[in-house]
Amino acid sequence: MEVTRAQVRAFRLRAHHLDRRLPPEGLLAAAGACGIQNSPPGAFETAMFNRVEGCSPQALRRALYEERRLLQAWSYRGAPVVFPAEESGAFLTALIAREGEAPWIYTQGIGLALDFLGMDADDLLFRVKDACALLDGRTVRGKEALDQALADAVEPGLPAGKRALWRAPSMYGGQGRQTVGGAVVSFLLRPCSFCSLVVFGEREGASPTFTSFARWTGRAPSEAPDAARALARKFLHCYGPTDESALMAWLGCTRPQARRIFAAADGVEAVRVEGKRRFVLAQDAEALRLGAQEDDRLRLLGPHDPYLDLRDREVILQERAQQLIVWRTVGNPGVILRGGRVAGVWTARVRGERLDVLLTPFEAGVRARSGELAALAEEYAAFRALHLAQCRVEDA
16 A cells, blocks of 8 residues: 555544544553653643643643552653553563664663673663662652762662772763763663553643652553564554564664564564655555545644654655754654644743743745734643733744
8 A cells, every 4th residue: 555645644643543532531542652751841741732632731730640550760761751650561671672673772881881880781780679679669850960979879789899990080071070880870770660660740930750669559560572563563563564674773772672572563564655665554554545634723732742753754744854853863842743843842841930932934934824823822721820911923
């Protein structure tokens, strides 16, 4: 079956629950489609605002921090991701690397510390995992404090000749606050997270807090024999038609791990997107075929929205120069979505209880709809309980 980019966009909008907002009881379905990155902090709330009718930051924080139906932990690409607590198998367990599948992209830099210590990564990971037991009995405020608390717990078990090296100033910077041991822990916290040894607790002001999965949820992680299958099918449903290389980029893992996880998805069917062979869940093939009609609605998606977290960027934004504006190394803007296409960018600045919004359309047709854009900005300000003080639309 040959499908067009328009069909792909329409299909993905539905898969990401962006075609229409879900009712309030759809909160777990929205978060569980493919997880929601919460970096920068608050990105999760903006993404849910676009997916769930009538939700508020207070309701979302209640689900995350009080009811604990949602959970935040380091997940794919080592990013903080919010997902249903009952689906930790797909978002954590599935990411555990088997023999020959490491390193992940976010642990590759550990080599400098390993050479300095003269120690092996697997040995140190085993020790850091053991040290994470301290989180069963306490909550640590701040990432830097977490790194050092675990480094201090590891140190007594190190060979005597390694302890002074472990306490030495980090070669990665840190303004003298980070030790080599703290740096090693920082690299290895992600694979510890996949084992449910460390999760995010309730945020305290500007600082995150950390504890163990068991202490936060009050239970041990569920057994997840089909974790890889569940993760692969989520990816195929939200980003299909797709391929193994796109999964590898999304996970931030090695080719062998991506190959194994991709193969775990059963019921997969090949299609062609503008001549390129891609794959989709067989159960989604008919919906993909019928998804030719894109709506013309405007939406304001936040930075790092899951819909934008894709490898085939040309499907939603063709111009390379505009792609560089949307997807940056740091500081991504939000995007103006027209149907399923990126049609501009937007940024917001909070001043006390006031919100300033700057919208920069890429298309003349979107610039002509400035009234709709202002209404969307007003709706977002209300969601954040802020007063929209200024809303400007300017040319790219």
